[in-house]
Amino acid sequence: MNQADVSKLVSKLRIRVPAEPRKLRNIKGPEGRIDKLRKTVTGLIKYERIELNSNRGQEARQYAERLISEAIRHGDCHKPTMDIADYWLLEKELIHKLFKVLVPRFQDSNTCYTRLLNAPRIIHSRNPDKVILELKGNPYPVLGSNKMNNRFLIQNVLLDAAKYDYRQAKYAEFAKKIVNKEEKIDTTETEAPSIEKQQSDDKLTQS
Amino acid sequence: MDNLKVLCSKLIKLRVDHIVTRSAKFTVKYRPPHWYAPKVNVVKDDDLTQDNMQFIKEVISDRNDSQQELESPLVQSISHTSQQWLPTTRRVGLIARKIGNYPVWSNNGKKMQTTLLQVVDNHVIKYIPPEEFKPMLTTERNWREKRKLGCMLVGSETINPSTVTKDYCGLFNSVGMLPKRHLRRFMVSPEAALPTGTPLFATHFRVGDYIDIRAKTIDRGFQGVMKRWGFKGMPASHGVTKTHRRPGNIGSGGEKARVWPGTKMPGHMGNRWRIIRGVKILRVNTKYNVLWTLGVAIPGETGAMCYLFDTVLPLRKLKSSPPFPTYFPSDDLPVEYYDECVHPFSDPTLTFEET
């Protein structure tokens, strides 16, 4: 068992982080792996939507998320964060984009900053799996199916009807309970419950 | 004309005698038990609206609540007709999750490594009496219990019914329970039978008892002979080339000039069922239903499911009557029990007296 490192504080990522990093086999070893990922992260920040091989995309996504979360946490006046941004973004004008465009965009979000989608794949082809990695809030048209007209689908229509019935039954039960309570209250005859009774009446009318 | 020819040639190929028929004598000999249903997660995007998805969640949570309000059926029935425990009776077991290990110290200052097993939401699903129970026939000739034992199904961890197949759900619906993530059978003596819906707690076992634990070992994949069987390998230097981690010779000449069955060779390691017998229980937490068991050799990684039952080792078998048929829930319980040999952390520092 190892002790957690206490010298640095990091914010939690909103994506699932696998226990082990991917190796991304490279002739230059771990240094080459980081170089590869730097190029990908730079591309992602620059174009906001890129298509790439699956394993590299999954790995680059974690680094991009970390970079943005560091930028949000420390801001642009923090020297180490600036160093990190300088190292990860190969094109230096993107540092401005990171701190002035992406940080305000993601400051108040409660979810992760990127989206990873599986790209269509030719069946039985030997090409590696492709993914599409994009920053949220990008200006491109939305990927994936349009779910605007979902409520006209048969399953939704049926569920709507079921929901109506279920709620009606529930309210009827509530009403029964309240009536029972009232009877009890009448027998005891105290002052305070009269307010409750009024409230319950209100509830009934609302429902 | 060409098209017609093609059509004719296709039609000629359509022959009735291509149909495969089975003989009338054909019977399925080896089948899984009737309560075993495939439990594959149905992951489907149903294009439901937000409102409807919430409605489904609401229904599930309502059902869950009503399930939790259910009282133990033991309250009415068993309290009057308590059966007698004998050393030969077999009780039901528990399904537990391995949640990690940490040390506790014994009364003489020795450090003992323990494994923590959490008993999560265990309920009796069904009891099949010995007359009705017909187990699966297997090709392997196993040792079989001579006496007639009933089959008790125990489930653990209630799950969302929409994530499992209909077949699997039906198993639970037929007895009026919500589906459980883990389902397991325990062979029990008929007098240890329990009604459906009985909750099982960690206090089913007592502190100081010995239990057997069955679980799947850690999956290590394809491993060489050094890791899998603990061979020594060969020297790193002194002219050794390309055979540092290899097994060396695997057979002799003459009549035995072949590889003998059972020779230890590289292959898949782990991910198989193993039983560790005679594990002592050192401590029990009644609030979270956690058992502290001695040792770290319990198979499986953290988060793996284990099956616990009374040990069969003759010298460590239960001597006195345990909670029978299971622990009867009551209110006056301390949060933690300790074995005599364990030093509780809340006790003052250990000191040794001069003799």
Add this chain to the structure above:
Amino acid sequence: MSLAIRRTTELIGAAKWFLRRDSRVLSTLPEKVEEPPAELTSKRYRRRFFQNEAILETRHAYPEFLPDPNPNWRNSLREKLERADMLERRSQIDIPEFYVGSVLAVTISDPHAQSKTNRFVGICIERKGCGLRAEFTLRNVVDHQGLEVRYDLYDPTIQSIQVLRLEKRLDDKLFYLRDALPEYSTFSFDMDPEILPEGTPIPVNPVQVKLKPRPWLERWERQELKGVSNIEEHLKEKDRVRRELRKTPWEKYDLMKQYRKTIPIEDQSKIWAEVHNQLQQLQMARKKSARKRTFTTPKTQLG
């Protein structure tokens, strides 16, 4: 004609798309963000932030309360039970705040010793492990013989842990004391405790030790140690070249490697919120009893 029609429809489509996006060509704002009143949120946020920061500072003093960051070994219930046990042990014995580089005196009950207790004084060269497995190593030189004793922090046979000198060193681990001249790890057993005035930050001892000539137990030259002064004297050209080859400057920027080694703030603050109050109470109770003791006994001289 048809071409023209298609053109117009395309144009209309594009115009619609722009309208839907509030004619934002380069989107700089997230879609659908409800904006709460700025002043209120910032104030509340700031207060919460500072409280949080203060609680998070406890991590330096009690690092063993943080679990192992490997997600394969984590379980919230086990961690909770473990922390409860740790606090119960802490209520029985004063486990003071100390760091690597502090000088400690530890008394344990030992069934084999003459007086059934054993006291050892030494400098803490390592702290490791989390939860109840937390341990620390003390080093001292007795009769020209280096001695290292490893103690479990939560071992119930430990009768007392006394901090004789509370300070930090320049490095996180002081294993190089094994190869250093013996005077750097020699501490007398009848050393008096040095008391720091309340409220002072933990002093950092900037002492740089001198290593003995090679052979060494480890390749100290590759570890970027700050607390060693004469490492370059003992190196050959070959060692310097290899040190350069083995350097990993990119690891400083490997964000995910750092992330996998630490517990994120959100998780940490949950843990500290659970533990912080009790730790504080224990500390206060200890201080009170210590003050009482000072009134009854004459004050010892600092030496």
